[in-house]
Amino acid sequence: MEKMPFRDSDMLTDVHAVIAAANLATTVSNWRRTVPVLTGSMVTLRELRLSDAPSLLSMLSTEEVARFISPPPTTIEGFERFIAWTHRERAAGNYVCFAVVPHGMDTAIGIFQVRQLEPDFATAEWGFAIGSAFWGTGMFADGAKMVVDFAFDVIGTHRLEARAAVANGRGNGALRKIGAVQEGVLRKSFLRDGEYLDQTLWTILDEDWRRSKAVWVGQVH
Ligand SMILES: CC(C)(COP(=O)(O)OP(=O)(O)OC[C@H]1O[C@@H](n2cnc3c(N)ncnc32)[C@H](O)[C@@H]1OP(=O)(O)O)[C@@H](O)C(=O)NCCC(=O)NCCS
Numbered sequence: 001m002e003k004m005p006f007r008d009s010d011m012l013t014d015v016h017a018v019i020a021a022a023n024l025a026t027t028v029s030n031w032r033r034t035v036p037v038l039t040g041s042m043v044t045l046r047e048l049r050l051s052d053a054p055s056l057l058s059m060l061s062t063e064e065v066a067r068f069i070s071p072p073p074t075t076i077e078g079f080e081r082f083i084a085w086t087h088r089e090r091a092a093g094n095y096v097c098f099a100v101v102p103h104g105m106d107t108a109i110g111i112f113q114v115r116q117l118e119p120d121f122a123t124a125e126w127g128f129a130i131g132s133a134f135w136g137t138g139m140f141a142d143g144a145k146m147v148v149d150f151a152f153d154v155i156g157t158h159r160l161e162a163r164a165a166v167a168n169g170r171g172n173g174a175l176r177k178i179g180a181v182q183e184g185v186l187r188k189s190f191l192r193d194g195e196y197l198d199q200t201l202w203t204i205l206d207e208d209w210r211r212s213k214a215v216w217v218g219q220v221h
Helices: 015-024 050-062 078-090 139-155 168-179 206-220
Strands: 043-047 093-100 108-117 123-130 157-167 179-190 196-205
Touching: 015 078, 043 139, 050 078, 050 108, 078 093, 078 168, 093 139, 108 206, 123 139, 123 206, 139 157, 139 206, 157 179, 157 206, 168 196, 196 206
Parallel strands: 123 157
Antiparallel strands: 043 093, 093 108, 108 123, 157 196, 179 196
């Protein structure tokens, strides 16, 4: 999602208290209480930890990564507040965020986010960003497959949307590559650096995903 719903200015400052409260929350579904660990061929997806803040700052705050997404936090403390917010939103059942951790590493090099656009995630939106040192390695596709499976099989999503600035060649290429369908252009829908950008709307339907999954899995592994 180009427009990340997180706003640093809205956050409480006691990030440890926020995370403790989120993890204690009474929930109706397991993922709302504990984000599962998903293991792929190249990366593991798990919930963000406060200790991921320094690596996320170095991975996601570069100009090439941040150019077409909502401005990420600019400090370690800002990323800690973002991480606390992801736990709180997950416990509330609105949103889930996965850290992307390459096999052999311990810290996050990127994130996948999924948020509900309708109650119960029937229509949901996803977004992603990974450090540019890991672009073109196959890690995006490895993680994306698990996140889309998670959305359709665990959360119960029917329609998964993504928005990518039309000028974001890699973002659009990545979505096309995993089988998303381009539905149209949302004109002047994303404000970035004082300029309204057009965005491409990409969707994956659960039925399409299940039909094409066998073929797609064969292509990316
Ligand atoms: C989006 C992102 C996670 C994708 O990860 P990645 O490792 O770069 O993705 P991949 O290399 O697997 O796939 C990108 C595809 O786009 C293609 N591509 C690259 N530049 C392109 C361009 N200008 N136009 C069209 N396609 C392009 C690549 O060739 C590749 O396809 P291929 O593997 O078939 O050759 C990563 O680029 C990123 O973090 N970007 C910054 C954040 C961002 O823009 N997020 C998107 C929000 S929707």
